Amino acid sequence: MNLPDALYDRDIDLAPLQAVTLAIIGYGNHGRSHALNLRDSGVKGVLVALRDGSPSADKARGDGFEVVSLDEAARRADYVSILAADEAHGAIWTGHIAPNRKAGQGLIFCHGFSIDYDLIDPPADCDVILAAAKGPGGAVRESFERGGGLTGFWAVHHDASGQAETIAKAYLKGLGCGRAGIFATSFREEALADILGEQAVLVGGMCALARQGYETLVAAGISPLMAYIDTVHELKYIAELIHRRGIAGMYAAISDTAEFGAHEVEARIADAVKPVFDDIVADVVSGDFARRWVADFEKDRAGLHAARANAGQHELEETGRYLRKALGLE
Ligand SMILES: NC(=O)c1ccc[n+]([C@@H]2O[C@H](COP(=O)([O-])OP(=O)(O)OC[C@H]3O[C@@H](n4cnc5c(N)ncnc54)[C@H](OP(=O)(O)O)[C@@H]3O)[C@@H](O)[C@H]2O)c1
Incomplete structure (x- = not known):
């Protein structure tokens, strides 16, 4: 059987991700784990973006993050990692990100659902990246704190900046996946396999x-x-x-x-x-x-x-x- 070769921490440079402002949308299981792991890995420019009245705002502030509105995240961030519930992605995109987004802002997902099923139709100047740590959000943090990580899969749906693959791999390294192994996939494969x-x-x-x-x-x-x-x-x-x-x-x-x-x-x-x-x-x-x-x-x-x-x-x-x-x- 032909099993793919993995990438590990030593193969990946975190620096490109450290040079950008990253907004994490949602502070649930994955959102909180991504924000904490990325910061602990040395990615400093992490904002947490939440809907108005979000019950998660106090928790994110308590963890030391700057909490901003979805509209402000769209205006400020170079990349937006959409870690809200999949079925809400279409409304978040049309209601907040698309009308306010900084030119060239890229999108990062940890599940292929909303791109593969066309909930979001990104414009041509937008990197569209999948950086999926395979497992429940809580395990992303727990494994990282134990010195390990979950298996990571990356894909690029659209590369506007010429940097999409680099950012995808750096993001997974920041989550701790480079300790376990990082592999290539496609949005379609990840979405179908997961569901x-x-x-x-x-x-x-x-x-x-x-x-x-x-x-x-x-x-x-x-x-x-x-x-x-x-x-x-x-x-x-x-x-x-x-x-x-x-x-x-x-x-x-x-x-x-x-x-x-x-x-x-x-x-x-x-x-x-x-x-x-x-x-x-x-x-x-x-x-x-x-x-x-x-x-x-x-x-x-x-x-x-x-x-x-x-x-x-x-x-x-x-x-x-x-x-x-x-x-x-x-
Ligand atoms: N790669 C994998 O193996 C894997 C595994 C599990 C999940 N995932 C993916 O991870 C993503 C998040 O899943 P999760 O398990 O972290 O979900 P979760 O724990 O239920 O958290 C969902 C977050 O979405 C926010 N949210 C929900 N509706 C929203 C809306 N209309 N506007 C703004 N924010 C909204 C919630 O905000 P409030 O805090 O304000 O309520 C909450 O912070 C999904 O894309 C999911 O498919 C991937």
Whole structure:
């Protein structure tokens, strides 16, 4: 198999990023971690840009950052890193950045969504850069503080300055990704991989298997507590093993009984979900999913709120609360 070569800290110069004013839009999981890591790496010109009345303003000021409005960030920054919720990117661009932007100002993203699905249509003088630390925002900071970093992926959608690739790599180095490895990608690949992975496996697929497993065990006469432990609670231990050792390594670390049975059923489960996975790919690749999500966002996320309320009603949530309380986890 042809695996790509990585870039590391020693291959990348931070100086081009240290010479610019950078505004980070949003101070959530990624926004805060990016701002702190970049500053700790030696990037001094970091502003934090927040919407009016943002609940995150005090936190950003408390961390020592200058907090500015979205319009002011657009007027002052050489690069704007858009780390607000993806579905809001279109409104942030048309309402604040496009009408106020400094000439030649570049855009940086950590997910390919809003460029790949055309939520933003940048002008010709704009660098459009992807600098994605692959993982949740909290892990960007935690790994950095431990002296490590997450794997980083960069892409350039448009290079107006001739510096876009240099800035992308420097940004990832500032996040700490040069300690773990930095690779090239495209906006399209990153957007599809992220959305397909979370829908088919990491979130949608895993929760469907866990819920269906719980229901199946309870219907087979197993107590809710025991069913919850064996289909939901212990996921953490298996995920941890896969994270550290890979799937084959996880199999080697569990009991032979578990491994023998799992090998027998894996192919049957894979065959059953394959048509669903194919539908998910078609839905995401065509842009239908992105259109539905942006339409829901414009209706104050009515569909998301209804689905969230419905998920919270499932009986296994009560079982889970009981178990976590007994274990002192909540
Ligand atoms: N590369 C990866 O593996 C990866 C992983 C996870 C996420 N991401 C990406 O990281 C970005 C941020 O995600 P996150 O997890 O950090 O999100 P988050 O924790 O939910 O933070 C979102 C931030 O967006 C701000 N925001 C929301 N709507 C806004 C609006 N209309 N105008 C201005 N600001 C708004 C919020 O502002 P307030 O503080 O004012 O509420 C908040 O600070 C997204 O593009 C996401 O796809 C990438």
